Amino acid sequence: MNRTRLLTIIRNAGRKFNLSSTGYVINNMNKARKMVQHLGMEAIGEGNGVNSPLILIKADNLGVTTVTSLLKTINFCEKVNVFVSAAGIRFIVEEGRYVQAGVLFKSELFRTFNCNEELVGFKIPFKELLDCLKILGGDSKSSNITNDTVDGVGAPVGVGSSRSMQITYSGYGSPFALSLEENGMITEIELRTEEEEVITDYDGIDRKWDITMDSRLLHEYLFELEGYSPENVTIRVVPDSCLQFRATGAAGSLKISIPKTCGGIERFCSVANQESARYKFSILRHSFKMIHAAEKVVLQMGDNEVLSIRLIFKETMGTTCEFHVVPLVENMDENELDD
Known part of the structure; x- marks a missing residue:
């Protein structure tokens, strides 16, 4: 069966189940449950919710498409770790201890945000999470997002439309439950x-070092580097002078210097x-979609030479995105970039 068709059946079955108790609708809902078992998720009906959840998060008119x-932008691992604290709900992926990426949806973004422990953590299948969001109305045709779409996370979904999302989790071993109520119809997924x-x-x-610059400017330079199909890229900061990139690949080598006085810094x-x-x-390029989505980007190198990329969206967004890339070697030749 076509996957899009499957998701449509699940959505319709779930919504009808919450509105009626006829045998026909219940049978359809049971079929929907069976069809999604192989996806690692389960559609549930009204009345199966958690009575005393460890985590309870509610939001009105949340832009599911933008979420x-x-x-x-961080979907490059099979599973995603979810951490909930008073600060918000954070989704983190880490690949081989070489790269880590995370998105934090701050608690102030939500109408209700209750977490009954200092920190709650668990892991869920990432692809299935995105499938769930599609069911809940967040199927975006393009993964590219702009500041205009980002700014609309908390915006109304349309004239005359009322949408409310709820997230619950009851503790170790319990499911991560998502539900969406829109104009009286409810869809619930676990x-x-x-x-x-x-x-x-x-x-x-x-x-x-710590550099804040226009994200589109950095994305443009990284795109130029990609054209040389490099295996590695060297990043260097000359104190009080410039930020430099150098890449060597099959198409040749490229050195880019961005002066401190550049208008984009x-x-x-x-x-x-x-x-x-x-x-x-190949690891650094995981961040390309994240950088393109932001208004500004903060580049930092720590004592451990891990490159940190922090994205800055418009203040109304209520989210932060971070990316950490571990270096290949600890020490570099100071003359490597000098040609």
Whole structure:
């Protein structure tokens, strides 16, 4: 069966089940349950909710399409870790300890945000999460998002339309439950959870340099580097001078210098010594979609030479996105970029 058709059946069955108790509709709902078992998720009917959830999150007129698009920017792992605290709900993926990406939806974005423990964590299948969001009305035809769409996360979904989303989780072993109520119709879905992974903590690391710049400018330079099909890229900061990139690949080599005085650079802070590190380009390019989606980007290198990329959206967005890339080597030749 066509996957889009399957998702439509699940959506319709779920909504009808919440509006009627006829045998015909219940049978359709049971069929929907069976069809989605192989997806790792289960559609549920009204009355099967959790009585005392450990986590209860509610939002009105939430832009599900934009939420889906933001999560797609970090969709390069099979499973995604979910961490909930007073700060908000954070989705994190980590691949081989070489790259980590995360999206935080801040608690102030939601009408109700209750978390009964200091930190709650679990893991869910990422592809199935995106499938669930499609069912709930967040099927975006393109994963590219702009500041205009990002700014609409909390915007009304349309004249005369009322939409409310709810997220619940009851603790270890219980499902991650999503429900959407729109104009009196309710769709409810559950995802099976697993124990969360041990995630590398990059907070609190001293920074060797810190640069804030226009995201489109950085994306343009990274796109130029990609044209040379490089295996690795070297990033270097010359104190109080410039940010440099160098890549060598099958098409040749390219060196890019972005001066501190460039109009696209808002902040340029660095230590007295030159700092360089080499990164695997195929890993770095995971961040391309994230960078393109932002208004500004903050580049930082810590004492461990991990490159941190933090995206800044418009203030009304209520989200933050971060990307951390581990270097290939600890020390670089200071003359590597000097040709």
